[in-house]
Amino acid sequence: MRFAVVQFPGSNCDQDCVHALQILGQEARLVWHQETKINPEEAVILPGGFSYGDYLRCGAIARFSPIMAAVKVAAERGQVVVGICNGFQILCEAGLLPGALTRNEGLHFRCETAPIRVETPTTRFTSAYVTGQILQIPIAHGEGCYRASPDVLQELEARQRILFRYCNPEGEVVAEANPNGSSHAIAGICNARGNVLGMMPHPERCCEPEMGGVDGRGILLGAAGVGRSL
Amino acid sequence: MKAKEFALTLGLSAGEYDQIEKGMGREPNENEIGMFSVMWSEHCSYKNTRRELRKFPTTGPAVLVKAGEENAGVVDAGDGLALAYKIESHNHPSAVEPFQGAATGVGGILRDIFTMGARPVAFMDSLRFGRPEAKGDDGKRTRSLIKGVVSGISHYGNCVGVPTIGGELVFDQAYDGNPLVNVFCLGTLRHDQIRRGAAKGVGNPVFYVGAKTGRDGLAGAAFASRDLTEESKADRPAVQVGDPFVGKLLFEACLELYARPDLVVGVQDMGAAGLTCSTCETASRGGSGIEIELDLVPQRETGMTPYEILLSESQERMLIIVHKGREAELKEIFARWGLDAAEIGTVTETGRVVVKEGGKVVADVPARILADDAPVYEREAKVPAKLAERQKLDLRKILPAKPKVREDLLKLATSPATGSRRWVWNQYDHMVGLRTVVRPGGDAAVLRVEKPGGGWVHVAMTLDGNGRWCAQDPREGSKALVAEACRNLACAGAVPLGLTDNLNYGNPHDPEIFWTLREGVEGMAEACRFFDLPVTGGNVSLYNQSPAGPIHPTPVVGVVGKVEEGVRLVPGILGKGGGVVLLLGTQESGGLGASLYLQEIHGVLAGKLGKVNLKAEKELHQLMRSVLKLKGVRAVHDVGEGGILWALAEMTFGEESGGAEVEIPCGSNERPEEALFGEGAGRILLEVDEEAVTGIEGLAKEAGVGCYRLGKTGGDIFVIRCGVVKEKWAGKELKDLFHNSLPKVLE
Amino acid sequence: MRAVSKAAGYKATVTVTLKPSILDPQGEAIGHALQNMGVKGIKSVRIGKHIELEIEGGEEKVLRAKLEEISKELLSNPVMENFHLDLQAGG
Structure with a gap:
């Protein structure tokens, strides 16, 4: 699969995503935020960082950038779109995913390896895993507290659109293991059609043993459509 | 005489003004005087310290850009790769506005590095404050300074996408009202990219x-x-x-x-x-x-x-x-x-x-x-009148008749001064960039860096300072710092390539302070020469005083090194058990002079460090690098502040770590507290496989370095024997105290 | 002379703004974004904080003094920010 990794001026995980994808044998190109074209066969990654400084609200300014119109079209065409961390925030601001990401409940930026639990293997992003599998994936954010209306949360639950939840090392979803206070311990969700994924943890940071683990590979390979063959 | 008066209000001296007028051949105008006032300040001209700074060794085969030539020093890391790095202080701005002071400190050092043509790849910070647990307004102010500075660093560093991968955080009353915020940045470049x-x-x-x-x-x-x-x-x-x-x-x-x-x-x-x-x-x-x-x-x-x-x-x-x-x-x-x-x-x-x-x-x-052409001054230096008195140490007056080691260790684990720094580095993105191989919390941080021709070089780095040691003996204290920094690097299998220093002192016009500065520089210079370590630049921060007096003399060193081929990096914490605990170095503790133990447990700052044995240190570091190339080494930790007992305890604080049962040698003329908490000697602790012991002993013998078997790891209690002392702690008891002490005072 | 100096309840609004000479990165970034979006005529953007407090009854003068103190000590950072206090009966 060929990936288009969008580069906003304040993106800082763009190169990391390209590196991880290349390690996994995927092609990746950087797409500047002022460009207007995503190719029809490409999967899109909105990487982590601080797209435009993110002073007002994370992702608030990014959604108006020229490339986002193309990303919307790609999502509507059914192309894969993955928003990681700041990318998740942008997807929510742009309306490609429901809800919003607000300041962490503890008010601090948190960077650590957080266990997350795979809730369903029936999406392309999670097909490499089994239900209940615990992944060790780094988080690094100050605004990762997922909030949505009760209707939206109910819909996400009912349609199994919650792909990952924060959990303790034993796999239990408990308040102490929730690093940011997200509703329903949500770490990642997808859209109804199943082609748009937003997640706060960084799969690209755990694709090599030297970086502390390889639990993120399945997600990126899933996005590439290589899922089960892992 | 209006111009001269204006010059005086900007901090220039009458003599300096005259020199300016002579150099210009006319009376300078207001703008020109303003320009001189800044360029001829200590910050820009080093006019008070330049004579001293010349004592540092600044050359070596690895040096590509020397101290003082450009914004930052650059050293060769082999294979066409170069490293640009520097430390700088933002003490005074951080005291006024901690968040912005620290943030702009990070921004400033970042610019110094990319100005050289390097891509910035890592930050570290050395931070010093008063005691956060202090009661009343002092404690309140200190806590808000700490939170402000940490948030400021986090804000700037996280946003620019450069990981903050280590450093130090020290609490000591000596920094009450005058915090130290020293920030370090490392960048990488090809030799031909140097700007x-x-x-x-x-x-x-x-x-x-x-x-x-x-x-x-x-x-x-x-x-x-x-x-x-x-x-x-x-x-x-x-x-x-x-x-x-x-x-x-x-x-x-x-x-x-x-x-x-x-x-x-x-x-x-x-x-x-x-x-x-x-x-x-x-x-x-x-x-x-x-x-x-x-x-x-x-x-x-x-x-x-x-x-x-x-x-x-x-x-x-x-x-x-x-x-x-x-x-x-x-x-x-x-x-x-x-x-x-x-x-x-x-x-x-x-x-x-x-x-x-x-x-x-x-x-x-x-x-x-x-x-x-800023003037260079030779300041008056005088041995502090009370130094000899302060260096005296009579343990009989301080230690209880019967050792209370159990309580002592619990107290250390509870103190914010020694507690886990996780609360701090959790707020820093320490992984962005996909280079961080050894994350914060250990002896040295390790990054992997792309070689120009492909493949990785592993770069280790550490920041070390110790105001207590330097207050009690500025010369030996500074030597010990350099030795400790090199030892930290050795624990990551790295050979030091270069050093950057931040000299934090009080008012240089005070002859006693100037004397401590000179001693500090000479001590560091001696150690650097011994370790073949060029000083590639840094920063001087003077006038660090509050109404209560000057800070401790606090040189801080940042040392950058390259991990040797064949080294296997190991953590600083114990595994689940089944290993052997070895001590490399000497059985002697170096005594309790100027120790953390005396300060934290008995509220006393007295005595001084023993004389630093640079030769023994160098041999120990070489041995350590060789040992890390053997199979079966599980964990490595340097013995620093708090002595061997604290170092061992720290090794049991890993989330998954088990306990240990060890016997610590106690000399016949020595109090057990000295053996357990003395921090004056260069030593390293190892956890290794039983099968690896003989090989390590052999290497140690060849190197002429002591190697002692202290005990074994496993179980979930921590048991020690030392002379008449026999104590144990439930592993979880200490672990919880250690991990909660800092959040408890700051949240 | 003002008749009311005591009420059953008050609403206070504290507006905290950066002092004019202090750089406002947030405002700069938003101003820049607006420009990029083609919005014309905006000369500058400055961001501040709007803080609402509901307060039990009491004497207005005492309350005002107290709120001034809170605004100075906690709600604003006197090194970089100014504040404006608005106190109204009711609420």
Whole structure:
């Protein structure tokens, strides 16, 4: 699969995503935020960082950038779109995913390896895993507290659109293991059609043993459509 | 005599003013005096310390850019790879406004590194505050300083996407009211990418790029001397605000610019004294002159005077000189990154910095006099009157008749001074960039860095300071620091390549303080020479005092090294069990003089470190690197503050770590507390497989370094024997105290 | 002379703004974004904080003094910010 990794001026995980994808044998190109074209066969990654400084609200300014119109079209065409961390925030601001990401409940930026639990293997992003599998994936954010209306949360639950939840090392979803206070311990969700994924943890940071683990590979390979063959 | 009076209000001395007038051949105007006041300050000229700094060894086969030549030193890491790194202080700004003070400190050191042509890849921070657990206003102020500084570093570092991978955080009453915020940055580049800050080529255009100029950072002294109403004073504070987003754009744009062949002539960041400093330094280095027009400088505020524009410390600005005819390329790159790029002047042959406003000359100064001719002082030095008294130590008056080691260790585990620093580094993105191999919390941080030809080089780095040691014995304390930093690197299998230093001291006009500074420099210089470690630059921060008195003399060193081929990196914490505990080095503890133990447990700062045995240290480090190439080494931790018992306890604090059962040697004339908590000797603890012991013992014997078997790991209790002392702690009991002590006082 | 100096309840609004000379990176970034979006005529953007407090009854003068103190000590950072206090009966 060929990936288009969008580069906003304040993106800082763009190169990391390209590196991880290349390690996994995927092609990746950087797409500047002022460009207007995503190719029809490409999967899109909105990487982590601080797209435009993110002073007002994370992702608030990014959604108006020229490339986002193309990303919307790609999502509507059914192309894969993955928003990681700041990318998740942008997807929510742009309306490609429901809800919003607000300041962490503890008010601090948190960077650590957080266990997350795979809730369903029936999406392309999670097909490499089994239900209940615990992944060790780094988080690094100050605004990762997922909030949505009760209707939206109910819909996400009912349609199994919650792909990952924060959990303790034993796999239990408990308040102490929730690093940011997200509703329903949500770490990642997808859209109804199943082609748009937003997640706060960084799969690209755990694709090599030297970086502390390889639990993120399945997600990126899933996005590439290589899922089960892992 | 009006000019002279003005000079005096800006902190220049009468003698300095006379020298300026003589050098210029006329009476300088207000703008020129302002320029001199900053360029001839200690911060820019090192006028009080230059004589001392010359004592450092600054050359070596690995040195590519020497101390003082450019914004940061550069060393060779092999395979065409070079490392640019430097430490700098932001103590005073952080005391006034901790968040912005720390944030702009990070931004400043970042610019120093990418100015050299390097891509910044890691930050570390060395932070010192008063006691956060103190009662009343002192504690309250300290806690808010700590939170502000940590958030400021987190804010800037996380946003620019450079990981903060280590450092130190120290609490000591000596820093009450005068915190130390020293920030370090490392960048990587190819040898051929090194950039110089010289203005060359008459007629070449001088560009101003980055954020607009405002009245940020204008010194209070300058305002006090002018007609300003109370109201306008309130509106013109000295606080500089950092904009990490613009900082990130600026370094990406600059790196893109450098990548264009033969485009850039010289680059200089605008730090202290912004425009003044960058123009006169580039002109002086290039043996040229520069002429600029202030009306062309992008300004954030209206009605700024030449004086204000010349001395503004607005952040995120750079001065760039490119080859004539290539202006459009520069403009195109900066426009793409959404940044201002204004051509404000040209390189001339006059050797002068000429500043115009609306075509009229408002300052005209020979660049060399401004940049390089600041006076160099030999300050008076005197041994502190009370030093000998303070160095005395009578343990009989301090230690209880019967050792209370169990309580002692519980107290250490509870103290915020020794507790886990996770609360801090969890707030720093320490993984971005996919280079962090050893994360914060251990002896040294390790990064992997791309070699120009592909593949990785592993770079280890550490920051170390110890005001307590240096207060009690400035010379040996400073030597011990360098030894400890090298030992930390050895624990990561790394050979040190270079050192950057931040000298934090009080008022140099106080002969006792100047004496401690000189001793400190000489001690460091001696140790650096012994370890073949060039000093590649750094920073001096003086006048660190509060009404309660000066801070401890606190040199901080940052040492960068390269992990040797074949080394297997191991954690600093124990595994689940089944290993053997070994001690490398000496059985002697070095005693309790100036120790953390005496301060934390008995509230006493007394005695001094034993004499540092540099030869033994060097042999130990070499052995350590060899041992790390063997199979079966599970964990390594250096014995530092708190002595061997604290080091062992720390090894059991890993989330998954089991306990240990060890016997610690106690000399016949020694109190068990000395054996357990003495921190004066260079030693390293290992957890290894049983099968690996013989091999390690063999290497140690060859190296002439002691190797002692202390016990075994496993179970979930921590058991020690030492002379008459036999104690145990439930592993979880200590672990919980250790991990909660800092959040408990700060949250 | 003002009749009311005591009420059953008050609403206070504290507006905290950066002092004019202090750089406002947030405002700069938003101003820049608006420009990029083609919005014309905006000369500058400055961001501040709007803080609402509901307060039990008491004497207005005492309350005002107390709120001034809170605004100075906690709600604003006097090194960099100014504040404006608005106190109204009711609420």
